[in-house]
Amino acid sequence: MAWRTAxxxxxxxxxxIVTAFWLINEPARMAAAEEGFEGRSIxxxxxxxxxxxxxxxxxxxxxxxxxxxxxxxxxxxxxxRLAEVGWAGSLHDxxxxxxxxxxxxxxxxxxxxxxxxxxxxxxxxxxxxxxxxDLTNFMLNWGQAYEPGAAPKAPEVAVVPVDSxxxxxxxxxxxxxxxxxxxxxxxxxxxxxxxxxTDVGPTWLxxxxxxxxxxxxxxxxxxxxxxxxGTAATAEQYLRESxxxxxxxxxxxxxxxxxxxxxxxxxxxxxxGDLIAYMMTLR
Ligand code: HEC
Ligand code: HEC
Numbered sequence: 001m002a003w004r005t006a007x008x009x010x011x012x013x014x015x016x017i018v019t020a021f022w023l024i025n026e027p028a029r030m031a032a033a034e035e036g037f038e039g040r041s042i043x044x045x046x047x048x049x050x051x052x053x054x055x056x057x058x059x060x061x062x063x064x065x066x067x068x069x070x071x072x073x074x075x076x077x078x079x080x081r082l083a084e085v086g087w088a089g090s091l092h093d094x095x096x097x098x099x100x101x102x103x104x105x106x107x108x109x110x111x112x113x114x115x116x117x118x119x120x121x122x123x124x125x126x127x128x129x130x131x132x133x134d135l136t137n138f139m140l141n142w143g144q145a146y147e148p149g150a151a152p153k154a155p156e157v158a159v160v161p162v163d164s165x166x167x168x169x170x171x172x173x174x175x176x177x178x179x180x181x182x183x184x185x186x187x188x189x190x191x192x193x194x195x196x197x198t199d200v201g202p203t204w205l206x207x208x209x210x211x212x213x214x215x216x217x218x219x220x221x222x223x224x225x226x227x228x229x230g231t232a233a234t235a236e237q238y239l240r241e242s243x244x245x246x247x248x249x250x251x252x253x254x255x256x257x258x259x260x261x262x263x264x265x266x267x268x269x270x271x272x273g274d275l276i277a278y279m280m281t282l283r
Contacts, residue, residue, distance in 0.1 A: 038137060045138025048131055055193045056114065061142060064190035066260035068112060071095075077143040091143075096136045100125070113200055113258050114193075165264050165272050167245050169237045172269050177277025185274055194259075201258065202251050204282050214282035215239070222249070239276045243267070 049061075058064050061072030075081045077091065087094045100120035103110075118125040120132045127135075144150060165172070186192050194201035195215075196208075206214040213221070219235035222228055230249040232238040241248050244264035250256045260266075267275075 041134045041137045042141050044131070045134035045136070048127070048135050049138055052119070052127075053135075055197055056116075056190070058190075059188070061139070064188075064193065065266065066112070067114065067190040067193055068116070071139055072142040074146045077146045092136060092140060095139050096132060099135055099139075100129075100132050114198070165240075165244055165267055165269055167264055169232060169240055174236075174240070174269050174273040174276070177270075177273035177275070179274070179277045179281050182274035182276070182278025185271060186278060189263075191275070202254065204279060206283060216280040217283040219279070227252075235280065236276050239279050240272060243272060243275065 050059075053061075056064060056068035057071055058068075061070065063070030063073070070076075073081075075084075082091060082094060085094075098116070100118075101123050102118035102125065103116040104118055105115070119127045119135075121128060186195075192204075195204045202215075203209055204215040206212050206217070209218070211218075216235070219238045223230070223232050223235070223238050228249055230238070230241050230245070232241045238249075242259075246259035246261060246263075247256045263272075
């Protein structure tokens with residue numbers, strides 16, 4: 001029965017070869033599965049970031065002036081930030097634990113008007129631990145852009161200051177504003193974080209105003225009010241004054257100097273024109 005032995009031997013050899021190939025490829029398969037898992041985690045983190053973090057840290061993690069620091073910045077990934085706060089652990093642990101616990105108490109020297117909220121359920125926040133892990137993977141992934149040899153990819157900034165608008169309400173004369181550009185700018189600069197999403201500043205929306213007036217309608221009424229002490233003569237000038245000289249008139253019930261005080265230096269005449277045009281549509 002030599003032919004039986006021969007077939008048996010051939011079968012064993014074939015099985016061994018197939019098994020060997022399978023084993024050789026196993027690490028690659030594991031790596032691919034792991035990469036796929038990490039990719040899905042980063043994607044999930046991006047979604048959670050969009051829904052919870054952009055209003056303070058900006059759509060691309062660039063930070064919003066006066067509201068919250070940038071996270072997608074080279075200093076976060078080259079060790080500068082960790083040294084600044086005296087963190088001895090890894091960047092992963094810094095991001096994970098800050099996101100989990102937040103900074104509910106003002107840290108020394110901070111001037112941000114809103115606190116960094118607590119996110120993880122462990123500490124009483126709204127997110128599960130795996131969601132905080134996804135967020136952390138998403139933020140760590142930004143770091144690839146800053147690795148040596150990577151093409152320099154600075155976070156895009158929404159506003160390029162061209163010249164300062166100054167505090168004179170009549171010069172420079174503002175160009176006609178574009179309402180769509182103004183709406184985008186109001187989100188990118190974080191105005192809406194204080195004025196429509198939270199009540200850190202007076203709402204711009206009529207539905208949320210006790211008198212049912214949006215900022216566009218209220219602006220004209222403000223300059224007619226007996227306690228108005230600014231110098232604006234029109235609704236548009238009142239809005240401009242509110243942006244470049246926030247303390248010229250402080251709305252009742254709000255502390256002075258809460259608004260970012262140097263918008264007049266950051267924005268150009270077109271930016272301010274666009275913002276005013278947009279606010280005038282909110283009636
Ligand atoms: C209400 C505004 C607000 C929201 C929303 C917010 N943050 Fe923050 N975040 C802050 C402020 C303000 C700080 C700085 C706090 C300080 O040091 O005083 C901060 C700090 C941080 C830091 C530490 C940065 C550093 O350099 O020390 C991380 C990481 C962070 N936030 C992640 C997130 C993530 C992730 C989300 C979304 C899940 C988020 N934040 C949502 C306001 C916010
Ligand atoms: C950190 C929170 C914060 C941010 C960011 C912010 N504001 Fe304000 N804003 C306030 C507060 C608080 C007041 C009320 C106190 C005052 O009058 O200065 C106010 C007042 C105003 C008023 C007058 C409102 C009224 O009812 O008469 C206007 C207009 C205004 N802000 C526009 C803006 C624009 C435009 C931006 C973005 C370029 C902006 N704000 C960003 C907090 C903020």
